[in-house]
Amino acid sequence: MSSLTIYKRELGSYFAQPTAYAIIVIFLLLSMGLAFTFGSFIKAGDASLEWSFFFWHPWIFMLLAPAVGMRLWADEQRNGTIELLGTFPLSTRSAIIGKFLAAATVWLVALACTFPIVITVNYLGDPDNGVILSGYIGSFLVCCSFVAVTMLVSACTRDQVVCLIVSVFVCFLAVVIGYDPVARALDSFATPPAADVLAATGAWAQLVRWWHQGVSQVVEVATSFGVWNHFASLNRGLFRLQDFVWFGSIILVSLLGTSAILSAKRS
Amino acid sequence: MIEVDSLTKQFGTKTAVDHLSFAVNKGEVLGFLGPNGAGKSTTMRMITGFFPPTSGDAKVCGISIVDHPAEAKTKIGYLPESAPLYRDMTVIGFLRFCAAIRGLSGSAKKAAVERAIETCSLGTVAAQSIDTLSKGYRHRTCLAQALLHDPEVLILDEPTDGLDPNQKHEVRQLIKRLGQTKAILFSTHILEEVEAACTRAVIVDRGVIVADGTPAQLIAQSGSGSLTDLFRTVTSRDTEFAR
Known part of the structure; x- marks a missing residue:
């Protein structure tokens, strides 16, 4: 109930x-711009x-999701006003949920506004709309995760600019680290040693x-923290x-972390 | 109505509030005096449940703020020191939001908001955005928020700070009027306010109570008939430097 009140206020404020x-x-x-230019939406004929x-x-999202989430707690x-919230009879948890859902709703509206491209692709060809829906779900989950991470950062600081910069950096890492060309470049650090080294004995070869x-x-672990692994399969229609x-x-850990930080700051 | 029992707050190695105990009964207005940094706001933040105390407890209407915070908070109306507000909202929108959080809805919410607007004379600015209000109106909007749910206990952190003499007078009258049926704890720097509005006053310094009594008793205690003299003798002047 109190989550709903917070949700309405935050959404109203947005x-x-x-x-x-x-x-x-x-x-x-x-x-839309990227789809029709670098994305070759028309030229690809797909x-x-x-x-x-x-x-x-x-x-x-790595640039814009932090812009939506940065004010949530920093402001x-x-x-x-955190003193008002802290003395109202409502739990920190419901405030966090209300705020998160409000920011997620802004993105839901933004994604819903891209509907003309779905109409266009249906008019021009015969796409699998199930895959498109799954792509939208994946896309929404990526930005919800970024919003949650931004919320965590915004609980740490009262400065929106600091929050924006740090969150963009964290989201940038999450996007870049699992991105194929980057993952391949990282992999090249791990090129298997030459056969004679593998066969050789001695301290140097062992090292x-x-x-x-x-x-x-390390590359494998780092890559698994990137969004592509998970986004790409949803994008292909794989649930x-x-x-x-x-x-x-990611969302749950960020929200729990937000709650822990907010409580720790008061004691 | 408010029972503070050996309340202590430490920030790292610094003790802001040191085993503070006092009580405020119904119909009593307790003035909370002390130099800057004496621990007044910290004490209030603990009673209202914003800061968890390091040790000790505060009971509001018999409910412990440590053990049952959500329940105790429903009994309290609180005006924080800087009168924080959501500046993007209108006065009436903000009050409706606060009333909804307090669990009021429908006609009860409407009546509560109207009553608070009337009590704090906000009628003329009700539809205005808080951003455009003068400091006096902003302060009163935050005060209205504390009165919405007709709480039994009011905790006001420097309610007259930054107001002009007319507004100060009005707020003092309001405190006095509300004090007849509620327990009020309010902090102030202005010693005349104690005589004007309080039934009792305590002076705190470095987290401990150094004087406690009715305004008349305190004046008698000072020896010179002036609260200011008493204040200067019982509190240390180097608080600001020591902290």
């Missing part, structure tokens, strides 16, 4: 100020949105083998439980 409109308009310009449209979303702390094993493990668990855990 749409009472130019924030939500600016974000939605810029998102539409970027997503009745799917996987590469032309959805491919760009994580790149856009409360700067204005002192080279350890280095190789270590680096390839894998592990992807939902991954996005769900």
Whole structure:
């Protein structure tokens, strides 16, 4: 109940100020612009949105999702309104949920506004609309995760600019680290040693083998933290439980972390 | 109505409030005096449940703020020191939001908001955005928020700070009037306010109570008939430097 009250206030605040409109308009310009230019939506002649449209979303979200989430707690702390929230009979948890859902709703509206491209692709060809829906779900989950991470950062600081910069950096890492060309470049650090080294005995050869094993493990772990693994399969229309668990855990951990930080700050 | 029992707050190694105990009964207005940094706001933040105390407890209407925070908070109306507000909202929108959070809905919410607007004379600015209000109106909007749910306990952190003499007078009259049926704890720097509005006053310094009594008793205690003299003798002047 109190989550709903917070949700309504936050959503009202997004749409009472130019924030939500600016974000939605810029998102539409970027997503459509990239689809029709670098995405070669028309030229490719492919009745799917996987590469032309959805491919760009994580790149856009990494810049814009923090802009939506940065004020959530930073603003409360700067204005002192956190003291009001903290003395109202409501739990920190319901405030966090209300705020998160409000920011997620802004993105739901933004994504819904891209419907003309779905109409276009249906008019021009015969796409699998199930895959398109799954792409939208993947896209929404990516931006929800980014909003949740931004919320966590915004609980740490009262400065919105600091929050924006740090969150964009974290989201940038999440996008870049699992991105194929980057993953390949990282992998090249872990090129298997030459056959004679593998066969050789002695301390030096052993060291080279350890280095190789270590680096390839680090690269594997780092890549699994990237969004592409999970976004790409949804984008292809694959509903894998592990992807939902991954996005769900990122969101849950961020929200729990927000709650822990807010409580720790008071004591 | 408010029972503070050995309340302590430490920030790292610094003790802001040191085993503070006092009580405020119904119909009592307790003035909370002390130099800057004496621990007044910290004490109030603990009673209202914003800061968890390091040790000790505060009971509001018999409900412990430590053990049952949500329940205790429903009994309290609180005006924080800087009168924080959501500036993007209108006065009436903000009050409706606060009333909804307090669990009021429908006609009860409407009546509560109207009553608070009337009590704090906000009628003329009700539809205005908080951003455009003068400091006096902003302060009163935050005060209205504290009165919405007709709480039994009012905790006001420097309610007259930054107001002009007319507004100060009005707020003092309001405190006095509300004090007849509620328990009020309010902090202030202005010593005349104690005589004007309080039934009792305590002076705190470095987290401990150094004087406690009715305004008349305190004046008698000072020896010179002036609260200011008493204040200067019982509190340390180097608080600001020590902290």
